[in-house]
Amino acid sequence: MFLIVLGTAILLVALFILPNNAQFAGFTNIGRIVGLAFLLIGAATSMFVVVPAGTVAVKSIFGKVEGTPLYSGLNIVNPLVKVTEFDVKTQNYTMSSTHDEGNQQGDDAIRVLSADGLEVVIDLTVLYRVLPTEAPRILKEIGADYQSTIVRPISRTKIRDNAVYYDAVALYSTRRDEFQTRIFNSISKDFKSRGLILEQLLIRNIQLPTSVKASIESKISAEQEAQKMQFVLQKERQEAERKRVEAQGISDYQHIISQSLSDKQLQYEMIKAQKEIATSPNSKIIIMGNAKGAPIILGDK
Template sequence: MVLIVLGFIIFIAINVVVKNNPVAAKFAGAGRILALVFILLGISTACVKQIDAGEIGVKSLFGSIQNDIMGSGLHFINPLLDVKKLDVKTQNYTMSGVNDEGNKAGDDAIKVLTSDGLEVTIDLTVLYRVVGADAPRLLRETGEDYRDKIVRPITRTKIRDNAVYYQAVDLFGSKRDEFQQRIYKSIEDDF
């Protein structure tokens, strides 16, 4: 888009200079050709979008999200379309008490109350991925910051909701796998 605007600016500047300075008229043809080259180059680059492996593209025209998605590869599109790229590979979101380990700075570990009334701090990593077919709906209803609007709050809520069924000793001992499966099932249902 920048090249298109630059081409129009060059075209207008050449016409103004030629009108005010007849000596510069001999350069008008070359200037107009240069402007045309910039405009055509801008249009051709705006029509081509590359989507990398593990990503999908969601088309947006003047803020209106379209339902069709673009898979990985090279695509020829309307130059007015804006393509938002989303990662569809498995991603992780870590909440940790170590300052530089998680996705948020500082202590982001989850503090939960267990069935015996004790407060337990849990470090957690959630693996998730965006389902390609649902990506337009995700962008339309949530936006590009779905990690902070969906992944983090739902995870924290489900951890707290499920921890109340276990005693503190069980969370780190014999029922840890059962606790993880219960969390996995409840998060999967909401995601």
Template structure:
């Protein structure tokens, strides 16, 4: 009895082989394993004991049962074939579509060749055999800190640097950066997705050591920290922009000095602040003394002017002016000729 399922199994084997090849190229491990299983399933009859007996012409008392079993398996094979075709169609359709999220860019590569043009955020139709690598273009933070859980590396990740006078200081540092989208394919081709550890981290450490060597420890600990941060930002930005990485900000978060030096600097700063306070008080007292001298001079000049302008008639006028508001005061006119009071009706 002929096995009618053999053409279907052969077609299933061919389809499974093609999909297996595509899966291996695309790097889909689970699909490849599934296709290998189907490939062995479709070719299993070629290696069975019963088929060997048939090919040798030996009598087979269970021929009828084997044929019936083959028919059943052939029907199941057709169902499996359609399921496989449906899964392959779904996989092929999904492989044609790529969605790039906002804040990301896609790097397109096919058989090891990287395409220069990046896939921007949105919907794209691509070759199902192509590999799309998603790379973020959002602003990212890279921190090196002495605190075990603050930075990208666990444990003490602060940068040990030598100052201008040769002292060893530990710097906590944070940089904000982002990947320039139109340079993503170049970075992927030359460095790969691990560009942070291969480019950004070494550059940060090198720039910090170069800049710190130009300052004294007390300057970094006090008034020159902002200036040093600005210089680090400028140098780091210049070095990384040529690689397609934009530096947005660079900040020295903390400067850790040897304990003895820290104490000495703090005492010196305290003394300088105390001296500045005394200078302020002294300047204030000088200005207050100057104000009093000016005030006294004004009073002296006023008294001199008053003294020089006073005469007897003016004093009499002031005396009379003061009497007018006093209760019980009676005004008696005086005859200027005789100096005697003048009373009405008296001759």
């Protein structure tokens, strides 16, 4: 566009000013050639527009926006047309309490009031994209800076509007997924009406007041301790049951043995044991006998 304006200016000077000035009249033809060259080069370069992959371009001429976007690739347009590119890939907008982590500098987390009147701090990431066919309408009605105009304020407002239905502890624990689904549906509806598609909503962190957080941690610690004690008691019960069964088994064994053994059986078992000792290769002395007779002494020497 600049070359077209420059070439037109040089051509006008060469046609209407230089011929009337005797001092510069000799440069008239050169001025015409140079002006025409700039004009042609500018027109040629402005006519061909390359739209990168993942983007669409919107044409506007003298403030009027054309309704059909240009898609990725080489496009031929009017040299006077202004082309505005829109990224149609997935984009993210992060609002975080950590410095230099979000799109805004400093603490940009969302502070909301819960149903029980407590202030909760939420870190959030919004994943969205521009609907290619809606890019001309976005440029006409919103402008190219749709992140600051639409994405940021709608996300923050909808989160505050929906947080009032939940207690702080519920947001932090049991109903977090429900809250995320609710704000997703709410934001998605507003985005769609403005030409944006909400792909995903990520609640990255929820910070509770210090006193509430300490109370929750104390409760969790007490519950864990109670569970530990239940485990210990269960283990002791099982050990006591094992010992009872073991004692019962020993008692039953002794009762059976005492009922089945006789004096002759015990004498026979003793003779077998002594015979095994006598036939072993080790040195030994065996004394055999009972109260009624004289003992018999056996040895290998």
